[in-house]
Amino acid sequence: MDGVVDHLADERNKAQFDVEEMKIVWAGSRHVFELSDRIARLVASDPVFRKDNRATLSRKDLFKNTLRKAAHAWKRIIELRLSEEEASKLRFYVDEAAFTDLHWGMFVPAIKGQATEEQQQKWLPLAYKMQIIGCYAQTELGHGSNVQGLETTATFDPQTDEFDIHSPTLTSSKWWPGGLGKVSTHAVVYARLITDGQEHGVHGFIVQLRSLDDHLPLPGITIGDIGMKFGNGAYNTMDNGVTRNGKCVRSNVPRQLIYGTMVFVRQTIVSDASCALSRAVCIATRYSAVRRQFGSQNGGVETQVIDYKTQQNRLFPLLAAAYAFRFVGEWLKWLYTDVTQRLQANDFSTLPEAHACTAGLKSLTTTFTADAIEECRKLCGGHGYLCSSGLPELFAVYVPACTYEGDNVVLLLQVARFLMKTVSQLGSEKKPVGTTAYMGRVEHLMQCRCSVQKAEDWLNPNTILEAFEARTARMSVAVAQKLAQFANPEEGFLELSPNLVEASVAHCQLIVVSKFIEKLQQDIPGKGVKELLGMLCNIYALNILHKHLGDFLSTGSITPKQGSLANDQLRSLYSQVRPNAIALVDAFNYTDHYLGSVLGRYDGNVYPKLYEEAWKDPLNDSVVPDGYHEYIRPLLKNQLRNARL
Numbered sequence: 001m002d003g004v005v006d007h008l009a010d011e012r013n014k015a016q017f018d019v020e021e022m023k024i025v026w027a028g029s030r031h032v033f034e035l036s037d038r039i040a041r042l043v044a045s046d047p048v049f050r051k052d053n054r055a056t057l058s059r060k061d062l063f064k065n066t067l068r069k070a071a072h073a074w075k076r077i078i079e080l081r082l083s084e085e086e087a088s089k090l091r092f093y094v095d096e097a098a099f100t101d102l103h104w105g106m107f108v109p110a111i112k113g114q115a116t117e118e119q120q121q122k123w124l125p126l127a128y129k130m131q132i133i134g135c136y137a138q139t140e141l142g143h144g145s146n147v148q149g150l151e152t153t154a155t156f157d158p159q160t161d162e163f164d165i166h167s168p169t170l171t172s173s174k175w176w177p178g179g180l181g182k183v184s185t186h187a188v189v190y191a192r193l194i195t196d197g198q199e200h201g202v203h204g205f206i207v208q209l210r211s212l213d214d215h216l217p218l219p220g221i222t223i224g225d226i227g228m229k230f231g232n233g234a235y236n237t238m239d240n241g242v243t244r245n246g247k248c249v250r251s252n253v254p255r256q257l258i259y260g261t262m263v264f265v266r267q268t269i270v271s272d273a274s275c276a277l278s279r280a281v282c283i284a285t286r287y288s289a290v291r292r293q294f295g296s297q298n299g300g301v302e303t304q305v306i307d308y309k310t311q312q313n314r315l316f317p318l319l320a321a322a323y324a325f326r327f328v329g330e331w332l333k334w335l336y337t338d339v340t341q342r343l344q345a346n347d348f349s350t351l352p353e354a355h356a357c358t359a360g361l362k363s364l365t366t367t368f369t370a371d372a373i374e375e376c377r378k379l380c381g382g383h384g385y386l387c388s389s390g391l392p393e394l395f396a397v398y399v400p401a402c403t404y405e406g407d408n409v410v411l412l413l414q415v416a417r418f419l420m421k422t423v424s425q426l427g428s429e430k431k432p433v434g435t436t437a438y439m440g441r442v443e444h445l446m447q448c449r450c451s452v453q454k455a456e457d458w459l460n461p462n463t464i465l466e467a468f469e470a471r472t473a474r475m476s477v478a479v480a481q482k483l484a485q486f487a488n489p490e491e492g493f494l495e496l497s498p499n500l501v502e503a504s505v506a507h508c509q510l511i512v513v514s515k516f517i518e519k520l521q522q523d524i525p526g527k528g529v530k531e532l533l534g535m536l537c538n539i540y541a542l543n544i545l546h547k548h549l550g551d552f553l554s555t556g557s558i559t560p561k562q563g564s565l566a567n568d569q570l571r572s573l574y575s576q577v578r579p580n581a582i583a584l585v586d587a588f589n590y591t592d593h594y595l596g597s598v599l600g601r602y603d604g605n606v607y608p609k610l611y612e613e614a615w616k617d618p619l620n621d622s623v624v625p626d627g628y629h630e631y632i633r634p635l636l637k638n639q640l641r642n643a644r645l
Ligand SMILES: CCCCCCCC/C=C\C/C=C/C(=O)SCCNC(=O)CCNC(=O)[C@H](O)C(C)(C)COP(=O)(O)OP(=O)(O)OC[C@H]1O[C@@H](n2cnc3c(N)ncnc32)[C@H](O)[C@@H]1OP(=O)(O)O
Pocket: 101, 102, 104, 105, 106, 136, 138, 139, 144, 145, 146, 147, 148, 178, 259, 260, 262, 263, 265, 268, 351, 352, 355, 403, 404, 405, 406, 407, 410, 411, 414, 417
């Protein structure tokens, strides 16, 4: 900030905690912080990675520019001999949806997780050196959610020792896979395995799509892009593809791990939610401190909009959620690593829980984040609607996360199946463990009474936890009892699916709250850091309680009076967080390049930069617009004539 006026300096001076230590907590470790900081600056200082022109480029120019960036990123990775961790951070800070996301994020993990040793030895070195580029081709035009309903077939021909991959219908065309449309040379294709005329369910196959010499599709394969997607710029940097296949390569697949790549990616999506959410919150918080409206007396300064309680009531729960998702993401990563190690030892016991947690938390965090980005746009008033605020593009790029890698409702129904199974086993030998361990105390949770008598009582983590556990246990048991009344359980499941989804949401919210509370039990150094995190944890929990008051009241988990006291406590917490708000978003350590927002600039110098940015629009290249002579002038002349008549 040398030589630059910091318009947010007063705000930064108000902070009551050690921001540098908070940065380490946010990053996860000092090592990750230092690495991220170094790579973020490297990307920000490289002109090839500029992204301020995305909204105005045509689809073709946008796409070519993405290819250029991806090639440049790879060049820098090789030149600088970056490690896998550094390379993945570099792609993260380049911040542009591209085929590389699918190559590194799904193709490589699918081979690592599902291919045999021999197949891995053949394909992984090629993929690691980007001598082949891969994608994940599961979804078809006719089926996405229902994976068992995929139509593409893979028929083994013993004579040639090959699999014939065939899309027999229009609806069996692979439709959506990122990178497939224009770039990928290979794909992991999901298809129904047929041997000796017998079907064996859906399996993954590594398929070569394009020639490595001239990039033309191999014989029998038709490929293209599926067309423009939501938002200008945004996800249109990605080629999402359609193929219809002819022939191809080899098999792999240990049966239980077919869905493993989805578990892996859902886990990464939870961490990613905290990134997208924190980014939107950082923009809205900084701008809310800069923006002033009303409240001036005797010509004095007006009120910063961040000081309005309504602004705090909308913004601070989002800030708290960014931290909450960060910590639950850390925990989920641990859970995923643990289940992977167990699977390698043929221990499948924790797979259902890992599936339920990744599916449920993916759903919860992406739904919340997509809504929150839109809320941040509104929190920035009119200027939030400008592309230069960074928020429209962030929303357009982020919102499909509610759909890809499993539609969020479909995923919650998976959690519901897991919950109902857990409830049905209560009282049996099989004791609930892990995230459902609280169900083991179901008798207590069904009748316990919340002890809160005054607002401060809501600051006790055990009180919060018990209220959340009682709410979830009671909702789950109630829907399980209703299900038991149906002669056909599947029919009951369909009929009661809205209730089941609500119970799943409650269960997932409980996981997030409990993991935040567990985080606070760790040793966290730095003046005031733990105190601030404690406030955010309480805001996250009490805001959910407030928003879902109906659940807590209808299950009798709390009384109306206790609900009202929770709200009083929330207001008090907002006042305590207020002086720390700017420092709490500074702790995300985002560069202005990564934020990509005039409103969220670190120095708060919003107005001159907004003005400057507006003049850069191509429409302002000429004072009189193209089209004046064809369309405006004749109109004006006609009006003149009409007026004379
Ligand atoms: C590091 C960088 C990361 C980069 C990330 C880049 C992101 C880029 C952006 C976009 C990429 C997007 C990619 C995609 O979208 S890929 C396509 C994703 N598709 C889906 O997610 C489809 C969703 N559908 C399903 O997952 C399933 O089919 C289903 C679970 C909804 C339906 O299953 P069901 O009807 O129950 O039947 P099954 O026979 O299929 O299941 C039986 C049994 O298996 C359990 N189970 C299901 N899924 C899993 C799983 N993933 N893991 C473990 N177990 C699973 C299921 O619960 C049943 O169990 P049971 O009740 O005990 O029998």
